[in-house]
Amino acid sequence: MLDEKDRLTDALITQKYIASGYDKAASESANTQLMDAFMGILRDEHQIQHEVFNEMSNRGWYQPKAANMSDINQHISKWTQELQRVQNMAFHQQGTQQGNYQQTNIPQYGFQTGVGMPQTGSDIQQQTMYRPPQNPMI
Secondary structure: OOOHHHHHHHHHHHHHHHHHHHHHHHHOOOOHHHHHHHHHHHHHHHHHHHHHHHHHHHOOOOOOOOOOHHHHHHHHHHHHHHHHHHHHHHHHHHHHHHOOOOOOOOOOOOOOOOOOOOOOHHHOOOOOOOOOOOOOOO
16 A cells, blocks of 8 residues: 555656656647647646645655755866867868868857746746748738
């Protein structure tokens, strides 16, 4: 017989699994309406997952370890260096193939602390996911 802690643990694991399935379904949807439907369900599943997590946390059954800033900075540095290494390698390979190191179409990515973090308050900007054609044929 499962006690309440075991049932909540099982519910949390199940919600994580369900959310990953809806995430994959949404990202692979070819139809915008279908993707929107999956995204709505995914949002609901994340809300349920959050509520289960909060209940477990309030009861002291799930206490995630706090992130150590020095560990975070160490990982950021490590992956920034790895990104630069891969970009340099790709740049040199493309330059060798074209015979010209100056012209390249390789995108240069960077990492900035805080970018991609949830926005709050006045920082939130609406972004249009679909833009109709500029010169539609009639």
